Amino acid sequence: MLKxxxxxxxxxxxxxxxxxxxxxxxxxxxxxxxxxxxxxxxTFVFGDVxxxxxxxxxxxxxxxxxLTDVDDRIINEAKKxxxxxxxxxxxxxxxxxxxxxxxxxxxxxxxxxxTQHVAEMIQIIETLLENGRAYESDGSIYxxxxxxxxYGKLSKINFAGNVSGASGRVDTDKYDKENANDxxxxxxxxxxxPTGWDASFGRGRPGWHIECSAMAIKYLGETFDxxxxxxxxxxxxxxxxxAQSEGAxxxxxxxxxxxxxxxxxxxxxxxxxxGNYFTFRDLIEKGYAATxxxxxxxxxxxxxxxxxTFETLDGAEQxxxxxxxxxxxxxxxxxxxxxxxxxxxxxxxxLADFETAMDDNLNxxxxxxxxHNLVRETNTAMAHEVACTEDRSLILHIIDxxxxxxxxxxxxxxxxxDSEIENLIEERRAARRNRNFARSDxxxxxxxxxxxxxxxxxxxVRWKRK
RNA sequence: GGCGGCGUAGCCAAGUGGUAAGGCAGAGCUCUGCAAAAGCUUUAUUCAUCAGUUCGAUUCUGAUCGCCGCCUCCA
Numbered sequence: 088m089l090k091x092x093x094x095x096x097x098x099x100x101x102x103x104x105x106x107x108x109x110x111x112x113x114x115x116x117x118x119x120x121x122x123x124x125x126x127x128x129x130t131f132v133f134g135d136v137x138x139x140x141x142x143x144x145x146x147x148x149x150x151x152x153x154l155t156d157v158d159d160r161i162i163n164e165a166k167k168x169x170x171x172x173x174x175x176x177x178x179x180x181x182x183x184x185x186x187x188x189x190x191x192x193x194x195x196x197x198x199x200x201x202t203q204h205v206a207e208m209i210q211i212i213e214t215l216l217e218n219g220r221a222y223e224s225d226g227s228i229y230x231x232x233x234x235x236x237x238y239g240k241l242s243k244i245n246f247a248g249n250v251s252g253a254s255g256r257v258d259t260d261k262y263d264k265e266n267a268n269d270x271x272x273x274x275x276x277x278x279x280x281p282t283g284w285d286a287s288f289g290r291g292r293p294g295w296h297i298e299c300s301a302m303a304i305k306y307l308g309e310t311f312d313x314x315x316x317x318x319x320x321x322x323x324x325x326x327x328x329x330a331q332s333e334g335a336x337x338x339x340x341x342x343x344x345x346x347x348x349x350x351x352x353x354x355x356x357x358x359x360x361x362g363n364y365f366t367f368r369d370l371i372e373k374g375y376a377a378t379x380x381x382x383x384x385x386x387x388x389x390x391x392x393x394x395x396t397f398e399t400l401d402g403a404e405q406x407x408x409x410x411x412x413x414x415x416x417x418x419x420x421x422x423x424x425x426x427x428x429x430x431x432x433x434x435x436x437x438l439a440d441f442e443t444a445m446d447d448n449l450n451x452x453x454x455x456x457x458x459h460n461l462v463r464e465t466n467t468a469m470a471h472e473v474a475c476t477e478d479r480s481l482i483l484h485i486i487d488x489x490x491x492x493x494x495x496x497x498x499x500x501x502x503x504x505d506s507e508i509e510n511l512i513e514e515r516r517a518a519r520r521n522r523n524f525a526r527s528d529x530x531x532x533x534x535x536x537x538x539x540x541x542x543x544x545x546x547x548v549r550w551k552r553k
Numbered sequence: 554g555g556c557g558g559c560g561u562a563g564c565c566a567a568g569u570g571g572u573a574a575g576g577c578a579g580a581g582c583u584c585u586g587c588a589a590a591a592g593c594u595u596u597a598u599u600c601a602u603c604a605g606u607u608c609g610a611u612u613c614u615g616a617u618c619g620c621c622g623c624c625u626c627c628a
Contacts, residue, residue: 115628123628130628158626244624245555270625295626317628318558324626347628348558351621386576387566392559392621399565402577409576412591444567452567456575463593470583470592524586531589542590549590 089144089446091313092390094321094344095241099448104312105342110146111307112138113341115299115316115324116198118155119179120164122366123186125380125395126350126357130317132381133347133389133449135192137315139492140445151306152195154180157202158295162282172282173202186367189377191494199302201293207301208293209286211335212272216288220334224263226275226289232268235330241344242322270327272297296327303340304332314341321346347389353396370400378495379403385451385493407495412551413462414486414496417479419549420469426477430468434478437461438485445492458489504550508539512548515541 089102104110114134117123123131134152141148156176165175180200187194212228215221220234232238239246246268271294276283283290303311309332316325325344332340349356352363370380383403387393437457444453465482468474490496504512515530531541534550542549 117628118626127628133628160626242623243556246624268625318622319627322623322625327625349622349628354620356621382576383565391566394565394621396564398563399577402565405578406576409591416591450567452576453574456567459575466592519586522586528587535589540590543585543588544591545584551590 089140090448091343091345092448093342094346095341097243100343102312102343104146105310108145108147109149110141110313111149111151111311112141112313112315113151113153113299113303113307113311114195114314115320116153116155117183118158118161119176119183120158120161121179122182122368124357124364124366125370125384127317128186128190128367128380129350129384129389129393130315130347131187131192132190132384134315135190135494136385136389136449136451136492137313137345138193138195139494140449143445143488143492149197149307150195151197151199151303153299153302154183154198154200155295155298156180156200157282157292162292165282182368189371190367190381191378191497193494197306199306201298201302204298204301204305205284205293207305208297209273209284211297211301211304211331213287214335215272215331218334220330221272222265223288224265227271227291228273228288229264229269230272230327230330230334232266232270232330235334237333238268238330239326241329242326244322244326270294270296270323272331296324297331299324300328300331300335300340303328304336309336309338309340311341313343313345315345315347318346318348345389348392350384351392351394354394357395365395375400376404376407378407378497382407382493382495386455388448388450388452390448410458410462411496413466414483417465417469417482420474420479422469422474422476422479423472424477425475427468427473427475430464430474430478431481433464434461434482434485437464438488441489454489455493458486458493461485461489504539508534508537512541512550516548519543 090099091102092098093100114131114137116131117127134150138148138150157172161172161176165172168175212221215230216223216228220231221228222231223229273286273288273291273293275289275291278290283292303314314325314328321344329340351357352361352365355361355363357364367377367380371377379400380403383395383400384393386403437460440457440460441454444450444457447453461482465474465478468478486496511530511534515527515534518524518526518530534541538552539550540552542551
């Protein structure tokens with residue numbers, strides 16, 4: 088039975104969708120002002136593993152994943168570049184989806200953009216103005232936290248002992264607010280400012296938090312099952328989403344909140360000044376495989392901090408290469424007909440281990456251990472020549488089940504060698520048969536230069552690309 | 554200043570009141586003409602430090618040291 092640690096209740100809870108077999112889920116996406124970094128992608132990979140496991144469990148999923156394509160930073164950067172915000176964000180949106188696909192992330196059912204849902208945001212703000220949970224000040228609209236007693240229920244924040252501005256991220260806006268904690272729903276813009284929308288309460292642009300409320304309610308309804316995002320969003324972003332949504336609808340917003348912990352790099356916070364800031368693209372340029380990056384990002388349970396190191400990434404490269412090679416060898420192996428029930432039992436046990444681990448708040452570390460145990464047991468059985476054809480079918484089927492969630496093997500590639508290389512392999516085979524090892528080694532070196540690695544096995548020569 | 558999390562082998566880490574998963578690296582072996590690759594085996598008397606509770610603690614409690622995060626727009 089699937090259980091999640093719900094940030095809202097701070098409990099491990101059995102997951103029970105609101106509506107039968109349908110699961111409605113919202114994951115906060117990126118602000119598209121730059122290329123997404125590996126920390127961002129840790130959260131998005133978590134969202135993907137969550138998504139895939141819900142589908143694995145047989146749920147019918149509606150997954151909404153937003154793109155924030157308007158905020159102060161985007162407006163300022165666009166202005167500097169002499170572009171509209173759409174012109175400015177377009178290449179980053181394109182790059183984001185490229186990275187997203189490369190990491191094997193499944194596209195969500197709905198990926199709305201903030202700028203295309205301003206009308207829905209305006210509606211919510213109007214409702215909040217009507218019911219007294221919002222007010223106007225100097226042309227901007229603010230949320231009146233004093234009118235929402237539940238404020239703080241997600242983050243459990245204790246305002247009494249807090250030092251305002253202790254984070255060094257004080258709101259730079261100089262608007263008058265009734266209360267320091269009130270936040271902007273709508274910001275007044277100057278008449279000559281190109282980025283702005285007309286509303287009954289004046290021309291302006293939306294605050295950050297309102298977009299997620301508007302898009303979640305539009306596509307998932309006033310109450311839905313799951314809401315996920317990075318821990319840093321817990322406060323204020325998610326807290327404010329709750330205030331806005333519940334303040335407008337009078338109904339519980341998301342039932343379960345999941346927060347993914349941050350990625351550290353070499354034990355430190357990732358920052359540009361520290362020189363340990365990496366985008367996904369940076370790592371690809373360094374020659375790392377997207378599947379290895381994916382593997383590393385979910386190898387630690389989402390709710391624990393993960394320390395990224397290049398030593399570990401090198402390890403992940405090795406690991407996925409080994410896994411992929413394992414599947415290929417298993418497919419190609421010469422096995423006796425029949426079934427080894429001993430192996431069968433072990434292998435079914437590993438599948439059960441996988442599900443138990445994933446059911447336990449998505450313990451991906453333990454789930455991966457089940458996969459590795461399956462690989463080792465199968466290899467041992469093959470080495471002892473006690474693995475049979477029916478075992479193979481079962482094991483490949485189980486790997487497919489793991490893969491539906493992990494997404495690290497990739498499609499089996501049927502690569503074709505060009506005739507020149509094929510001829511060389513054949514010539515080397517002949518040379519070895521004639522014990523002409525000098526020529527044999529020469530060809531091996533030649534092929535190696537061409538990126539082809541040969542393996543001489545009992546069942547003949549295997550090759551693969553470096 | 555308020556609040557929370559973490560510290561497990563060279564690296565990444567799981568985990569539990571009853572004696573330490575898994576991956577990478579390392580070592581040994583098998584295979585091989587030799588390699589490479591692959592595979593197998595192996596690798597922490599010990600879980601930051603110091604006290605305490607307990608028959609028993611890495612796991613609970615307290616203190617200390619170190620790291621990370623949130624405290625108004627960062628995943």
